[in-house]
Amino acid sequence: MCDRHNAKPLDHYCIEHETLVCAQCATESHAQSPCESMPLVAASKHIQAKLDIGVSELKQLKGVSQAILDGKRQDDTLHTIQEAEAMLDSYVAEIKSRLNSAKAVLRPFSELSREERWKLKAVATKRIPNGPSGKSGGEDFQDARDLSTRLQEVRKQAKAAKEALNSLPNYVEVYINPEFKDALKFDGKPVIVTRKGQETDSEDEMDDSASSHTVAQETVYLVEKTYFSLEHCTDIVMFEDFIVCSVGNSIQKRDRKRMSFRQALTLETAGKLCILGETTEVAVLQNGRFITIIETVPDLTMLYKLMIDKHYYDISYLECTLGGGYNCPEQNPVFAVCHSQQEAFLSDFVDLIQAKPTRYPGRLPSYNVESRTIAESQFGRNKSRFRGARSVCAFQSRNIVVGALKGVTCVGKTGVLIWTIDIYKPIIQVMAYRTLVFVCVKDERKLMTIGKEGHVMSENILPPIDLYPQKLSALNDILMVKHADKYRWIIFRKMYETMENSG
Numbered sequence: 001m002c003d004r005h006n007a008k009p010l011d012h013y014c015i016e017h018e019t020l021v022c023a024q025c026a027t028e029s030h031a032q033s034p035c036e037s038m039p040l041v042a043a044s045k046h047i048q049a050k051l052d053i054g055v056s057e058l059k060q061l062k063g064v065s066q067a068i069l070d071g072k073r074q075d076d077t078l079h080t081i082q083e084a085e086a087m088l089d090s091y092v093a094e095i096k097s098r099l100n101s102a103k104a105v106l107r108p109f110s111e112l113s114r115e116e117r118w119k120l121k122a123v124a125t126k127r128i129p130n131g132p133s134g135k136s137g138g139e140d141f142q143d144a145r146d147l148s149t150r151l152q153e154v155r156k157q158a159k160a161a162k163e164a165l166n167s168l169p170n171y172v173e174v175y176i177n178p179e180f181k182d183a184l185k186f187d188g189k190p191v192i193v194t195r196k197g198q199e200t201d202s203e204d205e206m207d208d209s210a211s212s213h214t215v216a217q218e219t220v221y222l223v224e225k226t227y228f229s230l231e232h233c234t235d236i237v238m239f240e241d242f243i244v245c246s247v248g249n250s251i252q253k254r255d256r257k258r259m260s261f262r263q264a265l266t267l268e269t270a271g272k273l274c275i276l277g278e279t280t281e282v283a284v285l286q287n288g289r290f291i292t293i294i295e296t297v298p299d300l301t302m303l304y305k306l307m308i309d310k311h312y313y314d315i316s317y318l319e320c321t322l323g324g325g326y327n328c329p330e331q332n333p334v335f336a337v338c339h340s341q342q343e344a345f346l347s348d349f350v351d352l353i354q355a356k357p358t359r360y361p362g363r364l365p366s367y368n369v370e371s372r373t374i375a376e377s378q379f380g381r382n383k384s385r386f387r388g389a390r391s392v393c394a395f396q397s398r399n400i401v402v403g404a405l406k407g408v409t410c411v412g413k414t415g416v417l418i419w420t421i422d423i424y425k426p427i428i429q430v431m432a433y434r435t436l437v438f439v440c441v442k443d444e445r446k447l448m449t450i451g452k453e454g455h456v457m458s459e460n461i462l463p464p465i466d467l468y469p470q471k472l473s474a475l476n477d478i479l480m481v482k483h484a485d486k487y488r489w490i491i492f493r494k495m496y497e498t499m500e501n502s503g
Contacts, residue, residue, distance in 0.1 A: 218435045288311035403428070406426075
C-alpha cells in the first residue's frame with residue numbers, strides 16, 4: 001500500500017526509478033520524461049527483461065569466481081604478464097638501436113674541419129644590426145630608410161647562416177618526442193632525424209616549442225552581405241549546403257543560401273549546438289537534461305543521448321576517443337562544458353565530459369557522463385579568471401578558451417594556463433575558428449578578435465552597424481552573427497589577411 005496517498009494499492013511501476021507506485025503517484029510524480037510509469041501487469045515484460053540480464057550477469061560472475069578457485073585465471077594472468085615482458089624487452093631493444101643510430105649521425109659534429117668551424121664562428125659572432133629608436137610622429141623618413149636597410153642586412157645574414165649550416169657534410173636536426181618518456185603513450189618514433197635541406201611540418205599550430213615551425217597569424221575584417229530573421233532561433237551551425245538550427249522545441253534543417261525549410265525534428269528545450277569534428281553529426285544541449293547526438297545527413301536522425309545532472313551553460317566539441325566499453329559509442333566524443341554549483345558557493349567550473357558505460361534503459365541508446373574538472377573559480381590564484389564562465393570553445397582540438405565575467409582565458413586539456421586577457425566586462429560567447437578567437441562582449445556593439453598567442457588582433461571587426469552580437473557561427477568565408485535583442489541573424493563575408501613574421 002502507498003504511504004503517501006491513504007494506503008492506495010501499489011499497482012503501477014516506474015521503469016525509470018524501478019519502483020512500485022500507486023496510480024496517483026504515477027500521475028503526479030512519475031508522469032514526465034524520463035519517467036515511464038505503467039500498470040504493473042504491462043510492466044512485467046520490462047521487469048522480466050531486466051531480471052534476465054541480472055541472472056545472466058550473476059551466472060557470469062559465478063563462473064569467473066569458480067575459475068579463480070580452480071586456478072585458471074592465475075594461469076591466464078601469468079601468460080599475459082609474460083607477453084607484456086616480451087613486448088617490453090623488444091621495445092627497449094628498439095629504443096637502444098634508435099639512440100645508437102642517432103649518436104652515430106651526431107658524431108661528425110665533433111669532427112668539424114677548420115674551415116667549417118670558421119664558417120660557424122662567423123655566423124655566431126656576427127653582430128645583428130640595430131635599428132633606429134624611431135619617433136612617435138613618424139615625420140623623419142630617415143628612420144624608415146634605416147629600418148629598411150636593417151631588414152636587408154638581417155635577411156642577408158640569415159641567408160648566409162643557412163648556407164653555412166647546409167654546407168656541413170652531416171648536418172642534422174634531432175627532435176626528441178616528448179611522449180618518449182611515457183611508454184604508455186609511445187608512438188613508435190622517439191627520435192626523428194632530419195637531414196639538411198629537409199623540414200618537418202608541425203602537426204600542431206598551437207605548439208610553441210623550439211622544434212615547431214611558426215604558423216602565420218591571421219587578421220580578418222567583415223563585409224556586410226545579407227540578413228534573415230527566424231523566430232525563436234537560439235543557435236545555428238553551418239555545413240557546406242545546409243544549416244542546422246535550434247528553434248524552440250525542435251531542430252530544423254534549412255538550405256544555407258535561401259534559408260528555406262527542409263526538415264524538422266522534435267526535441268524538447270533544444271538549445272546550444274556544436275558539430276562533432278569533421279563529421280555531419282551535431283550535439284544538442286537540452287536545458288541541462290540531455291546532450292542529444294543527431295546525424296544530419298541525409299536526414300535528421302537521433303543517434304544517442306548523454307544524460308547529465310548539471311545545468312551546463314555552454315558546450316563545445318573537443319576531440320574524439322575510442323568507445324568506452326559496454327554499449328558506448330564506437331567514436332566517443334569529448335566535450336568541454338561550463339557550469340555552476342550553488343552548493344559550492346556559486347563557483348563556476350570548466351569540465352571535460354564524455355560517455356560512461358551504463359545499462360540505463362531508454363527508447364534511444366542513453367549513457368551517463370563522466371566528468372573531469374580542469375578549471376574552477378573558487379580556489380587558487382586563477383580564482384577570478386573563471387568566475388562567471390558562460391561560454392567555452394575548443395581551439396584546434398588542443399586548448400580550451402573560456403569566456404567569463406571579466407575576460408577571456410585559454411587553458412590546456414589539464415587546466416594549465418596558456419594565456420588570459422582582462423576585458424573587465426562579461427563575455428557572452430567565444431568562438432574559435434582557424435587561428436582566431438571571436439569574442440562577443442555583453443551590451444557592446446563590437447566583435448573582438450584574439451590571436452592564437454593571446455594578443456588582441458582587433459577591438460572591433462564589425463562594419464558600422466547597429467548590432468549587439470550574441471551568437472556566432474562560422475564556415476569558410478561566412479560568419480553569421482545573431483542580434484542580442486532580436487531573432488535576427490546578419491550574414492557577413494570574412495576577408496582574411498595574413499600577418500608575416502608573426503610569432
